[in-house]
Amino acid sequence: MHRHRAWLRRGMAGLLASAALLAGVALAAEPVAVVTPAPAPSTSAAPGMSMVTFNLHHxxxxxPARRKVILRELQALRPDAIALQEVIQKPHVRNQAAWLARKLGYDYQFVSTDPPGRFKRYGNALLTRRPVLARNDHLLAPLGDYRTVAHLRIDVDGQPVNVYATHLNERSDDSGSRIRGEQVADLLKFIATTSGTAPVVIAGDFNALVDAGDLSALRNHYGDSFGSVHVNNELAQVSTLNRHYYEAPSRIDHIFFQQDRLLAREARILFDRPYAEGRWASDHYGVWTRLQFAPSPGSPAATTP
Structure with missing residues (x-):
């Protein structure tokens, strides 16, 4: 009887081991969606804000599938502000910024050259989870290029901050460079008339490398958050154009910040992995950055080495 029980125990153990092995093989064969993880929460207690810029590819x-992936990442990040480009609304497609804002519980500002009530509208947007102190929008010169900028002044724990979202001309020839230069000049004028005394952050798809002559007037006043954080890395190989769609790396999506008022502490690329086989969140990658408020001149933090 004891030998019979031992034989039964050995037989059951073998069956369980075989079942476990077969289950492992089945699980290994199941396709796994790859989603870019959110950055680990910062351990720094220094006050500041975080921001994302992302071209939605309308x-x-x-x-419907892409927006779920985008929403999941933004919910994990909970940035203070989000700049979106290529935002569309049309019959059977709710305004993309409005949909994301509702799901996130954020306020939003959508700006388009298409008048309200038109069957299709296309433009840029700003989303924020912070209280909005002021909002503006502007059609950039030259007017025939139909480019816009959205502006929100938000309250970040008692500190007002101006955030701007834009999308500049896409042409890669001399004409495109000239138009972008004109758009940057107009953008800077708009900022000067709307920012007041609060610090400034400008995000969007600039369709130009950060050191391009088109953006030189902007770079004279504002720092490149990603480049400031990754200053010792090979930035020429970093791309915000999705390499699945574009052959050469090109970092053309930027978050600029006012260097005398803010410090760039963290920055990373988002949505740079497929969420399923052959499926991507956009033809662009996104950019996330964390900015810290610079110490006021004369404060103990400003004089500490």
Missing amino acids: DREDW
Whole structure:
């Protein structure tokens, strides 16, 4: 009887081991979606804000599926402000910024050259989870290029901050460079008339490398957050154009910050992995950055080595 029980125990153990092995093989064969993880929460207690910029690629390539992936990442990050480009609304497609804002519980500002009530509207947007102190928008010169800028002044724990979102001309020839230069000049004028005394952050798809002559007037006043954080890395190989769609790396999506008022502490690329086989969140990657308020001149923090 004892030998019979021992044989039964050995037989059951073998069956369980075989079942576990088969289950492991089945799980290994199951496709796994790859999603870019959110950055680990910062341990720094220094006050500041975080921001994301992302070109949505309007409603191409299964927007209902893509928006779930985008929403999940933004929910994990909980940035203070989000700049969106290529935002569209049309019959059977709710305004993409409005949909994301509602799901996130954020306020939003959408700006388009298409008048309200038109069957299709296309433009830029700013989303924020912070109280809005002021909002503006502007059609950039030259007017025939139909480019805009959205502006929100937000309250970040008692500190007002101006955030701007834009999308500049896409042409890669001399004409495009000239138009972008004109748009940057107009953007800077708009900022000067709307920012007051609060610090400034400018985000968007600039369709130009950060050191391009088109953006030189902007760079004279504002720092490149990603480049400031990754100053010792090979930045020429970093791309915000999705390498699945574009052959050469090109970092053209930027978050600029006012260097005398803010410090760039962290920055990373978002949505740079497919969420399923052959499926991407956009034809661009996103950029996330964390900015810290610079110490006031004369404060103990400003004089500490």
